Amino acid sequence: MLKEMQEALIAGKKPEIESLVDRALAAGTPAETILNEGLIPGMERLGVQFKNNEVFIPEVLVAARAMNAGLAKLEPHLARAGVKPRGVVVIGTIKGDLHDIGKNLVAMMLRGNGYKIVDLGVDVAPEKYVEAAKANGAGVIALSALLTTTMVQMRAVVEAVGKAGLDIPVAIGGAPVTRDYADQIGARGYAPDAASAVEEISRIIAAR
Amino acid sequence: MTPRGLVVDSLELRAPERVPRQLWTLPWAGLTWPAELAAIRRRFPDDIVWSPSFLREPLRTTGREYVPGTFIDEWGCRFESVQAGIIGEVKNPLIRSWEDLGAVRVPRERLSVDVDEVDRFCGESDAFVLSPTIVRPFELIQFLRGPENLYVDLAERPDGLFRLIETVHAFYKEEMELWASTAVDGLNFADDWGGQRSLLIAPGLWREIFKPLYRDYAGIAHRHGKYAFMHSDGHIAVILPDLVEIGIDALNAQLFTMDIEEIGERYAGQITFWGEIDRQHLLPYGTPGDIERAVRKVRQALWREGGVIAQCEFGIGARPENVAAVFEAWDTP
Numbered sequence: 001m002l003k004e005m006q007e008a009l010i011a012g013k014k015p016e017i018e019s020l021v022d023r024a025l026a027a028g029t030p031a032e033t034i035l036n037e038g039l040i041p042g043m044e045r046l047g048v049q050f051k052n053n054e055v056f057i058p059e060v061l062v063a064a065r066a067m068n069a070g071l072a073k074l075e076p077h078l079a080r081a082g083v084k085p086r087g088v089v090v091i092g093t094i095k096g097d098l099h100d101i102g103k104n105l106v107a108m109m110l111r112g113n114g115y116k117i118v119d120l121g122v123d124v125a126p127e128k129y130v131e132a133a134k135a136n137g138a139g140v141i142a143l144s145a146l147l148t149t150t151m152v153q154m155r156a157v158v159e160a161v162g163k164a165g166l167d168i169p170v171a172i173g174g175a176p177v178t179r180d181y182a183d184q185i186g187a188r189g190y191a192p193d194a195a196s197a198v199e200e201i202s203r204i205i206a207a208r
Numbered sequence: 209m210t211p212r213g214l215v216v217d218s219l220e221l222r223a224p225e226r227v228p229r230q231l232w233t234l235p236w237a238g239l240t241w242p243a244e245l246a247a248i249r250r251r252f253p254d255d256i257v258w259s260p261s262f263l264r265e266p267l268r269t270t271g272r273e274y275v276p277g278t279f280i281d282e283w284g285c286r287f288e289s290v291q292a293g294i295i296g297e298v299k300n301p302l303i304r305s306w307e308d309l310g311a312v313r314v315p316r317e318r319l320s321v322d323v324d325e326v327d328r329f330c331g332e333s334d335a336f337v338l339s340p341t342i343v344r345p346f347e348l349i350q351f352l353r354g355p356e357n358l359y360v361d362l363a364e365r366p367d368g369l370f371r372l373i374e375t376v377h378a379f380y381k382e383e384m385e386l387w388a389s390t391a392v393d394g395l396n397f398a399d400d401w402g403g404q405r406s407l408l409i410a411p412g413l414w415r416e417i418f419k420p421l422y423r424d425y426a427g428i429a430h431r432h433g434k435y436a437f438m439h440s441d442g443h444i445a446v447i448l449p450d451l452v453e454i455g456i457d458a459l460n461a462q463l464f465t466m467d468i469e470e471i472g473e474r475y476a477g478q479i480t481f482w483g484e485i486d487r488q489h490l491l492p493y494g495t496p497g498d499i500e501r502a503v504r505k506v507r508q509a510l511w512r513e514g515g516v517i518a519q520c521e522f523g524i525g526a527r528p529e530n531v532a533a534v535f536e537a538w539d540t541p
Contacts, residue, residue, distance in 0.1 A: 058363035148525035
């Protein structure tokens with residue numbers, strides 16, 4: 001059934017995911033097993049397909065929606081069992097920038113990979129990232145920008161995090177952003193696309 | 209040789225005496241570098257110009273498009289902006305559910321073009337004149353439906369999606385026919401199809417749903433003896449053969465997201481590359497030397513006694529000396 005769940009997730013079949021999760025729970029499968037052996041491997045496979053240009057934004061969005069439906073069913077069981085997320089990621093589009101589809105894709109894929117997401121939305125001031133990271137015990141702060149004029153705000157977030165005395169890595173992404181730019185501003189993570197963002201953030205969190 | 213002649217010779221691979229050029233600007237450039245922009249325009253006048261719209265009826269819009277705040281366009285799409293000189297984003301789409309489809313107001317005032325005025329403008333200009341049409345079906349339905357809703361629609365294919373596309377496309381065809389009846393030299397249409405490293409949707413889906421729309425627009429242009437000019441941002445290498453096949457004459461694409469040498473090997477001489485030079489990295493962060501090398505690379509890959517228009521965009525973050533360097537490099541054989 002868990003394999004079937006992966007296939008249904010990749011195909012974005014929300015009602016099927018809901019039904020499979022219900023059946024698995026009813027059969028006594030622990031919620032953590034359903035998450036770690038059913039849903040998350042499905043999202044991981046989808047991430048690889050996305051990275052390889054085998055699936056595109058529409059397929060990722062419908063899969064993420066199916067994932068969210070499955071998670072909604074699992075969450076009360078996970079909470080009761082004391083299962084912790086793989087990490088907490090505070091995410092937002094940088095100040096002055098209202099573009100959010102890239103940021104939303106990253107957030108969905110991280111959520112689908114077992115992370116707790118604190119999504120601050122768009123046009124987010126540096127101090128907001130700091131406050132949210134402190135309040136939620138974030139493992140990573142993830143920043144998105146579409147515009148060359150707004151990506152300069154990323155440096156301000158890195159500086160604000162340092163000034164607040166927080167040892168929380170910042171990861172950045174978005175159309176104009178490059179690895180060189182990340183290195184220049186002291187961002188510890190960079191990803192050129194949503195699937196790579198999950199890998200990069202997982203790497204950073206695992207290394208902490 | 210007139211500017212119009214230079215452009216036509218480049219489109220027809222007839223070895224124009226110099227590479228024709230066109231500078232695009234975003235309002236940001238004029239706000240940030242007014243004197244520098246004026247100097248570049250004096251030094252490198254455009255060979256391609258846009259006809260004014262010459263509308264008899266004003267567009268029913270609210271607010272201003274490039275100032276912080278809210279702007280509602282002629283279709284009723286509500287844009288929110290926080291930066292001067294940069295277009296906003298639609299945060300509350302008009303079509304939240306398919307019952308809202310009737311709320312879409314087709315802006316027929318865009319058809320109130322004074323054709324005589326357009327013809328007079330074209331007759332008095334020695335430049336190649338493009339229609340000012342903002343024909344962009346994919347982008348418009350994103351604005352109307354909201355990007356995320358639309359992407360989900362493209363996966364689920366509800367009937368409403370196809371009704372919406374048909375409404376938009378029927379109006380655009382009418383608008384293109386109207387402009388094709390004027391004395392402009394080319395019809396312009398656009399849509400941003402690429403992400404940073406791939407198409408935004410599956411190429412098969414693009415071919416099935418969207419390619420026929422652009423085929424129609426190119427067909428309208430050609431039936432009236434006009435050239436078809438298309439723009440798309442992003443990495444669109446996978447659909448370049450389709451654009452060649454449907455008869456796009458000039459394509460404005462973000463060449464630097466793709467493999468320019470490979471594009472040259474496969475398509476040079478089959479379609480004219482209407483720019484550009486990398487506006488994401490080189491124009492804002494490069495040096496004039498970097499620009500000169502970039503132009504040389506494009507020329508070597510794509511120029512075949514024509515087939516290139518020296519276009520670049522003076523947009524967000526671009527340095528004026530780099531914009532000038534683009535045209536200096538193209539003017540240096």
